[in-house]
Amino acid sequence: MAKNKNEVPINGLYDEDGRIFEEQDPEEQAPKGRAENEPAEEQAEVSLSKEELAALCKESVCPECDVFKEAEATRLRALADSENVKKRLFREAEELRKYAGESVLADLLPVLDNLDLALAHTDNLSPECKNFVVGVDMTRKLFLGAVKTHGLEAVQAEVGIDFDPEIHEAVGTVEEPSLSDNQVAQVIQNGYRLKGRLLRPAKVMVNKV
Known part of the structure; x- marks a missing residue:
């Protein structure tokens, strides 16, 4: 049965055409594409350099990980190169002192x-x-x-x-x-x-x- 147009909807349950309003679920009102209770700032893209990413990996991965092994090998090579440079400079200084005259x-x-x-x-x-x-x-x-x-x-x-x-x-x-x-x-x-x-x-x- 149609409602009188002059009749005011009771408690806002009817629209102007006499149809009952259906309350929308608050969860459905949330914008699509964003997880529940997800902070807005987490939607920004995080950019890390290769060196920073390697440092983070080294701190968080286990010793058996390939990233950790590669970082450790790089560190050992750098130490070996540093020692070789020190020894070469020491030899050159000794040669210079020995044959100064x-x-x-x-x-x-x-x-x-x-x-x-x-x-x-x-x-x-x-x-x-x-x-x-x-x-x-x-x-x-x-x-x-x-x-x-x-x-x-x-x-x-x-x-x-x-x-x-x-x-x-x-x-x-x-x-x-x-x-x-x-x-x-x-x-x-x-x-x-x-x-x-x-x-x-x-x-x-x-x-x-």
Whole structure:
């Protein structure tokens, strides 16, 4: 039966056409796409860098996870690289300290060469000159002793020893029947080491028969 249009709906249960209002469930009134009681701010997208994500994973995953193993391997590689750099820098510092005077001592070698050259021409000298030669020889010994305290020493270079390319430099060959093949026949210039490192090879003539 139709309701009178002038009749007011009782308690708001009827609409103007006389149909009963159906109350909508409050749960159905919630916007679709959002979970119950979900905060609005959680709908915002969270953006993390790869490094931040890896750090979070490392803190939360178990030790057996691949992410944890990879992060641990990266950490160990970084520690190993750091130790290698420290060792290399320490070695370089030691080398620099050990051979700090190399250039100075190398500049002093011509002084020793001239003293050796003066002593090599002492035949048929007068007694006065022989006394002078003794003084030159003493000067050479004192000078050689002074530089020896800094690690400088002469390499072995004598007539009759075998030629060694590691400490000798061949400047020519001779034929000396009294010597064997590939032996030192004459020393032209002495060689020197500085704390085990070859500073200058000895220049020699090598016997060839």
